[in-house]
Amino acid sequence: MSAQRTEHIINEYLDRVVEQLSDLSPAERAEIRNDLRSHIDEAIGDPVHASEADVRNVLERLGSPQELAQAARERSPESEPSPAPPAQNVERRINGTPGALEVAAIVLTVLFWPIGILLAWISDRWLTRDKVIATVIPVVGTMMLGVVVVGGMIAWGTTATTTLTFAQDRVQPAQPASPGDPGFRSPRQIAESPSAPAAVSRIVAVMSLLVGLLAAPFIAGVYLAIRLKPVEEIIYPDGRRWRGPMTAGGHARPAPPTMG
Amino acid sequence: MRRGAIEFCVLALLSRREHYGFELVQRLSEADGLLTSEGTIYPLLSRLRRDGLVETEWRESTSGPPRKYYRLTSDGARALGHYRGQWEQFRNAVNSLLYEDQEAVSERSTD
Numbered sequence: 001m002s003a004q005r006t007e008h009i010i011n012e013y014l015d016r017v018v019e020q021l022s023d024l025s026p027a028e029r030a031e032i033r034n035d036l037r038s039h040i041d042e043a044i045g046d047p048v049h050a051s052e053a054d055v056r057n058v059l060e061r062l063g064s065p066q067e068l069a070q071a072a073r074e075r076s077p078e079s080e081p082s083p084a085p086p087a088q089n090v091e092r093r094i095n096g097t098p099g100a101l102e103v104a105a106i107v108l109t110v111l112f113w114p115i116g117i118l119l120a121w122i123s124d125r126w127l128t129r130d131k132v133i134a135t136v137i138p139v140v141g142t143m144m145l146g147v148v149v150v151g152g153m154i155a156w157g158t159t160a161t162t163t164l165t166f167a168q169d170r171v172q173p174a175q176p177a178s179p180g181d182p183g184f185r186s187p188r189q190i191a192e193s194p195s196a197p198a199a200v201s202r203i204v205a206v207m208s209l210l211v212g213l214l215a216a217p218f219i220a221g222v223y224l225a226i227r228l229k230p231v232e233e234i235i236y237p238d239g240r241r242w243r244g245p246m247t248a249g250g251h252a253r254p255a256p257p258t259m260g
Numbered sequence: 261m262r263r264g265a266i267e268f269c270v271l272a273l274l275s276r277r278e279h280y281g282f283e284l285v286q287r288l289s290e291a292d293g294l295l296t297s298e299g300t301i302y303p304l305l306s307r308l309r310r311d312g313l314v315e316t317e318w319r320e321s322t323s324g325p326p327r328k329y330y331r332l333t334s335d336g337a338r339a340l341g342h343y344r345g346q347w348e349q350f351r352n353a354v355n356s357l358l359y360e361d362q363e364a365v366s367e368r369s370t371d
Contacts, residue, residue, distance in 0.1 A: 017299075028306060028310075031306050032302050032303055032306055035281055035302040035305065035306070035328065036299060036302055038280075038281060038282065038325065038327065038328065039281055039282050039285065039298070039299070039302070041324070041325065042282035042324075043282065061297070061298045061299075062297060062298050062299030063296070063297025063298065063299040063300055064297070067296075067297045067299070067300060068297070068299045068300060068302075068303060071297075071299075071300035071303045071304060072303030072306070072307075074303075074307075090318060090325065090326055090328075092325075234325065236318070236326070237318060
């Protein structure tokens with residue numbers, strides 16, 4: 001199931017819980033919502049690998065919004081309520097809509113990949129791993145192209161030299177052969193007649209050109225589009241912020257900054 | 261009655277070491293039939309915090325977002341000690357009534 005779908009189901013549930021808690025203070029509601037959210041993330045693990053049934057099962061085990069609201073209304077008889085210390089909540093914001101930067105990165109990767117890839121590296125919507133992969137694809141494609149061009153230049157140089165030597169041999173032959181002889185081939189014909197290896201290398205050259213110039217950037221662009229993550233912003237109780245691509249319900253992403 | 265007991269089970273778990281919410285739920289779920297809806301633990305924890313029986317601290321986790329750890333306060337430890345005494349009395353009273361007849365039966369059968 002997609003991360004967005006998981007997110008939708010979870011938020012729907014949390015919204016219904018909070019709705020039922022309308023008689024509590026906003027701070028209490030926010031705290032319970034946050035605590036439930038942390039619990040759900042821990043229970044689900046990687047949302048990409050969680051099926052809808054898994055998610056619904058976790059929510060079912062948590063209980064109905066009505067049950068939670070009832071539990072929230074009970075006061076413990078043993079202790080008198082005292083003024084509550086302020087809730088210390090980590091606030092999470094998730095945004096799944098790709099921004100202009102991400103769209104530009106994907107499109108430019110296909111059209112002119114060095115700029116597109118650069119933009120992708122600036123964006124915080126891809127994992128570093130995915131950025132590396134997206135960079136490697138067109139670089140390898142270009143390297144293939146480079147090898148073929150250099151190889152082709154060397155091969156062309158060799159052919160030209162051979163032809164020249166051959167031509168010189170023909171200009172002053174010890175026993176001149178006439179064009180009427182059945183075995184006679186002009187130097188031009190020899191230089192141009194395509195041998196089997198030459199045909200193969202021509203196909204390789206064309207293929208490399210296609211892969212290097214067109215296919216590799218296209219694949220890289222498609223890869224970026226697939227791997228685009230919703231961005232997650234975490235605001236710590238002390239006001240510090242962390243932003244990055246959302247993964248595994250926040251579990252696989254790099255450790256947040258050290259907290260005081 | 262169950263919910264009141266859960267509250268002190270939470271305090272008892274916290275008297276051994278700190279736990280984060282999900283961990284507490286897992287520990288309580290190990291005891292069959294104690295926790296019918298896992299989520300009810302969170303309003304309860306919120307209340308315990310407001311009542312000053314537990315305190316919380318956010319701490320980093322190696323595997324994901326920071327976790328909110330719950331720790332017993334001295335008020336919480338006092339409340340737990342008080343409850344233990346009450347519970348013992350209550351349990352003895354209930355046991356003596358529930359099993360009086362059976363004890364009598366088993367005593368008679370061994371005679």
